[in-house]
Amino acid sequence: MNLAFWKRNKEGQSRKKKSAVREWLDAAIFAVIAATLIRTFIFEAYTIPTPSMEKTLLVNDFLFVSKISYGARIPNTPLAVPFTHHTLPFTKYSKAYSEAVHWPYKRLPGFTDIKRNDVVVFNFPEGDTVALEQQDQSYYGLVRSLGRDAVWEAYHVTSRPVDKRENYIKRCVAEAGDTLSIKDGIVFVNGRQAPIPPESERRYLVETTGDQLNPERLEELGVTAIPDAALSTGLFVYNLTPGNVAALKNFSVIKNIRPYFSTGLPVFPYDTAHYHWTEENFGPLYIPKKGATVKIDSSNIAIYDRIIRVYEGNKLESKNGRFYINGQPADSYTFKMNYYWMMGDNRNNSLDSRYWGFVPEDHVVGKAWLIWMSYGGGSIRWSRLFQTIK
Incomplete structure (x- = not known):
């Protein structure tokens, strides 16, 4: 009797069913390939x-x-x-x-x-x-x-x-x-204010009548505590969402809530001779688009240097006040990729x-x-x- 799990090869010899170990191994290999x-x-x-x-x-x-x-x-x-990224x-x-x-x-x-x-x-x-x-x-x-x-x-x-x-x-x-700019922490794109994600957070200076806010109520609102948040009597710094701000304004002990600007860190493109930007006040800055061409000179090369050299694989040199890309004089550059x-x-x-x-x-x-x-x-x-x- 020729059972379904038996087959015959070209010589007419019966071929035995795979062992359980072999079947499990085949299934595991298939699963790894499919998952990958x-x-x-x-x-x-x-x-x-x-x-x-x-x-x-x-x-x-x-x-x-x-x-x-x-x-x-x-x-x-x-x-x-x-199933690994870069390290075993x-x-x-x-x-x-x-x-x-x-x-x-x-x-x-x-x-x-x-x-x-x-x-x-x-x-x-x-x-x-x-x-x-x-x-x-x-x-x-x-x-x-x-x-x-x-x-x-x-x-x-x-x-x-x-x-x-x-x-x-x-x-x-x-x-x-x-074209992006940031003014007092608010992002503008192409001259229009960008949407503020409803669950986004930023730091606010919260001024009270002198009393501390109820920690249990803050916890209910999901307000993030900041270490050493009390600047002085009645002044506190909190990470707040737009919803948090609206809710806190209804508290009787609240006198005022306004964005809090701390001392900023150095920001891109790290060229303080030409750009006095901070994390809260930044730009305007053009976001490169594939096929677009920009003029390059000493005033903006810091913005495009990494794009030209690293991301798009060119040799960029500066000699006698002029820029050379792959050995050729250049006063402009055309982008090969889109950027975000x-x-x-x-x-x-x-x-x-x-x-x-x-x-x-x-x-x-x-x-x-x-x-x-x-x-x-x-x-x-x-x-x-x-x-x-x-």
């Missing part, structure tokens, strides 16, 4: 590590990032250990990929382009860091104590390929071709484009899509599960 393809080309899981997007996204929100929205990138480094598990510095094969940037067609107000995951564009963003505030403390260059020197370990750099998540506030301006919703606690500049299109991983799990305060945040990200 899904992770590479369709969606990937991501965890929020820092408060830079609060209250839109919270630390330990677990997300799905859609790679098909903008079109999946073909990996730069296709030879890699499955349980090691500090062992690479989980090989650079024996390196493919140039190419992106498959997507459903849409990157738009203003999208929440985007991308590879960190300036240099390379050992750790994730950690606490953005810890970066600020290091900058203040050591200086920016010393921090970057401490963080830089090796130059990883673009697709193996740390993943960041921010909101796209300006897309390629836009990314900022955290927690504006006073975010390491973002104000400090390291533009995000090139080849660094974009995908669009933040869905919160599938959230954990904090010792329990699951049930109300956040399966929320789409806006």
Whole structure:
């Protein structure tokens, strides 16, 4: 009798059914390949590590990032250990990929382009860091104590390929071709005030009649406490959402609420001779668009230097007051890629484009899509599960 699990080869000999071990091995290999393809080309899981997007996204929100929205990138480094990013598990510095094969940037067609107000995951564009963003505030403390260059020197370990750099998540506030400016902490794009995300936070100076605010009531509102928030009797600094501000204005002890501006850190493009910008007052700045041409000279080369040299792979030199690109005199430059301006919703606690500049299109991983799990305060945040990200 010829049973279904028996087959005959060309010589007419019966072939035995695969062993259970062989079947499990085949199934495991298929599962790894399928999961790798899904992770590479369709969606990937991501965890929020820092408060830079609060209250839109919270630390330990677990997300799905859609790679098909903008079109999946073909990996730069296709030879890699499955389900890893850049480092082998349980090691500090062992690479989980090989650079024996390196493919140039190419992106498959997507459903849409990157738009203003999208929440985007991308590879960190300036240099390379050992750790994730950690606490953005810890970066600020290091900058203040050591200086920016010393921090970057401490963080830089090796130059990883673009697709193996740390993943960041921010909101796209300006897309390629836009002109951006920030005035007293308010973002303007093409001369119009940009939408303020309803759950975004910024620091406010809260003036009371002299009494402290009820901590239990603040906790109910989800108001973030800032260490040493009391500046003096009746003056406090809090991280507040627009909703928080509206609610606090109804408190009888509140006399006034206004934005709080602290001493700013040095910001992009770090050319204080030509740009006296701060994190709260910035621009106007043109966001480069593919095919657009700009004039370059000593007054703006700091803005475009990294784009020309690093992101688009040219040799840029300055000789006798003139600029040379790939050995040829140049007083203008035409961009090969689109660029974007990314900022955290927690504006006073975010390491973002104000400090390291533009995000090139080849660094974009995908669009933040869905919160599938959230954990904090010792329990699951049930109300956040399966929320789409806006």
